[in-house]
Amino acid sequence: xxxxxxxxxxxxxxxxxxxxxxxxxxxxxxxxxxxxxxxxxxxxxxxxxxxxxxxxxxxxxxxxxxxxxxxxxxxxxxxxxxxxxxxxxxxxxxxxxxxxxxxxxxxxxxxxxxxxxxxxxxxxxxxxxxxxxxxxxxxxxxxxxxxxxxxxxxxxxxxxxxxxxxxxxxxxxxxxxxxxxxxxxxxxxxxxxxxxxxxxxxxxxxxxxxxxxxxxxxxxxxxxxxxxxxxxxxxxxxxxxxxxxxxxxxxxxxxxxxxxxxxxxxxxxxxxxxxxxxxxxxxxxxxxxxxxxxxx
Amino acid sequence: xxxxxxxxxxxxxxxxxxxxxxxxxxxxxxxxxxxxxxxxxxxxxxxxxxxxxxxxxxxxxxxxxxxxxxxxxxxxxxxxxxxxxxxxxxxxxxxxxxxxxxxxxxxxxxxxxxxxxxxxxxxxxxxxxxxxxxxxxxxxxxxxxxxxxxxxxxxxxxxxxxxxxxxxxxxxxxxxxxxxxxxxxxxxxxxxxxxxxxxxxxxxxxxxxxxxxxxxxxxxxxxxxxxxxxxxxxxx
Numbered sequence: 001x002x003x004x005x006x007x008x009x010x011x012x013x014x015x016x017x018x019x020x021x022x023x024x025x026x027x028x029x030x031x032x033x034x035x036x037x038x039x040x041x042x043x044x045x046x047x048x049x050x051x052x053x054x055x056x057x058x059x060x061x062x063x064x065x066x067x068x069x070x071x072x073x074x075x076x077x078x079x080x081x082x083x084x085x086x087x088x089x090x091x092x093x094x095x096x097x098x099x100x101x102x103x104x105x106x107x108x109x110x111x112x113x114x115x116x117x118x119x120x121x122x123x124x125x126x127x128x129x130x131x132x133x134x135x136x137x138x139x140x141x142x143x144x145x146x147x148x149x150x151x152x153x154x155x156x157x158x159x160x161x162x163x164x165x166x167x168x169x170x171x172x173x174x175x176x177x178x179x180x181x182x183x184x185x186x187x188x189x190x191x192x193x194x195x196x197x198x199x200x201x202x203x204x205x206x207x208x209x210x211x212x213x214x215x216x217x218x219x220x221x222x223x224x225x226x227x228x229x230x231x232x233x234x235x236x237x238x239x240x241x242x243x244x245x246x247x248x249x250x251x252x253x254x255x256x257x258x259x260x261x262x263x264x265x266x267x268x269x270x271x272x273x274x275x276x277x278x279x280x281x282x283x284x285x286x287x288x289x290x291x292x293x294x295x296x
Numbered sequence: 297x298x299x300x301x302x303x304x305x306x307x308x309x310x311x312x313x314x315x316x317x318x319x320x321x322x323x324x325x326x327x328x329x330x331x332x333x334x335x336x337x338x339x340x341x342x343x344x345x346x347x348x349x350x351x352x353x354x355x356x357x358x359x360x361x362x363x364x365x366x367x368x369x370x371x372x373x374x375x376x377x378x379x380x381x382x383x384x385x386x387x388x389x390x391x392x393x394x395x396x397x398x399x400x401x402x403x404x405x406x407x408x409x410x411x412x413x414x415x416x417x418x419x420x421x422x423x424x425x426x427x428x429x430x431x432x433x434x435x436x437x438x439x440x441x442x443x444x445x446x447x448x449x450x451x452x453x454x455x456x457x458x459x460x461x462x463x464x465x466x467x468x469x470x471x472x473x474x475x476x477x478x479x480x481x482x483x484x485x486x487x488x489x490x491x492x493x494x495x496x497x498x499x500x501x502x503x504x505x506x507x508x509x510x511x512x513x514x515x516x517x518x519x520x521x522x523x524x525x526x527x528x529x530x531x532x
């Protein structure tokens with residue numbers, strides 16, 4: 001505990017929080033997109049993130065592929081994987097109701113966790129590149145290079161997804177389908193097709209979040225579930241179904257955790273974020289930024 | 297387009313319904329609430345599967361075809377309650393109307409065509425569909441369906457909740473779509489506004505509790521004492 005908090009320390013805490021929160025942000029966007037059309041919480045999102053983290057870890061360890069370089073082919077691979085995942089796991093049950101889809105997602109998460117734990121042991125891993133410990137001094141603050149890269153990637157990804165949804169016909173079809181699936185079908189939009197697209201984009205974002213996580217933090221096979229929960233909190237902050245909201249929700253969560261970590265302790269940081277999560281759902285179930293995002 | 301034959305039978309809501317709509321005609325289906333009019337339309341557009349019976353369009357069987365394929369074949373539905381994408385702009389709604397493979401290359405032309413029919417949509421194209429007035433929403437719903445370049449346009453209660461003047465204008469548009477030399481759209485109209493629906497229809501059916509009870513030319517039905525009594529509140 002500290003009684004003295006300099007302006008500089010506060011800035012450092014906030015910057016760390018923002019940088020950390022962007023990771024939650026991209027995980028949350030993927031979750032929010034899938035929720036938009038499928039109307040389910042894809043709880044395995046975090047496990048997919050850790051899977052991507054492992055892939056980039058092994059690519060680096062065995063083949064010496066730089067994790068940032070691995071983005072170029074892991075993300076496209078995950079886009080295809082996401083589309084395939086829908087076709088194989090969810091296509092049949094998409095009309096039956098939400099519960100089967102939810103259970104499948106849950107089962108899939110447990111399967112992935114155990115698979116990763118068996119294949120790669122439950123040991124905590126981290127990628128140590130030549131630039132991992134590299135910090136950039138900005139206005140007297142220390143900013144970790146890998147976190148900054150993760151931050152930039154997250155922002156580019158968010159803008160990319162937003163442009164995709166706003167400017168392309170496929171993106172517009174996704175937005176239409178998340179508002180009224182039946183009416184979208186009347187426009188000739190195939191429902192399975194649009195669900196595949198959202199899954200592809202959601203899982204592609206998971207790959208991005210996974211690789212950037214691997215470069216900045218240690219991870220283990222079971223870290224994914226916590227990640228899913230955090231993404232869920234970010235989605236709730238931002239208002240369910242809003243891309244920009246999910247991203248800012250992630251950043252807000254990062255800042256809250258960072259403050260909690262500094263003023264109390266690591267254990268309390270988690271507890272505080274869940275308390276805030278419940279408070280937001282109770283007091284503003286439509287999301288903190290709902291008016292803002294509606295205008296945007 | 298040759299004859300369109302629609303057969304539908306033995307579902308609980310609809311009992312052995314058989315009828316056809318001829319090429320380039322306006323055909324109306326009228327009846328009270330719960331008669332099965334909307335069910336009929338939803339079945340044709342592939343939203344509901346018939347338990348038995350056949351639906352044919354231009355000689356191909358479409359009763360097991362999914363709704364997105366049916367749009368591509370040339371049947372568009374303006375659904376009851378319009379069902380616009382309220383969080384999307386007017387222009388985006390129209391663009392999505394031309395989503396099918398067949399309609400997509402024609403999008404620019406179709407946009408021009410629809411904006412000529414409903415000039416107000418051109419003015420409001422950047423506005424969110426949910427913020428439009430009821431009349432404009434209905435125009436947008438019709439415009440969106442036209443973007444798919446349908447050969448058969450089905451309208452489910454287009455006059456519902458609209459001011460009489462707008463209803464009149466909308467029915468004129470529907471009639472023009474059917475007459476116009478370039479785009480001969482066949483119209484299948486479901487209405488509770490019996491008077492208007494029968495006035496513009498070449499032929500019409502009356503439906504009651506899932507069965508077709510009366511069939512005839514629009515004008516004939518308009519003067520039919522039974523129809524007058526039951527649906528127009530006129531004592532013959």
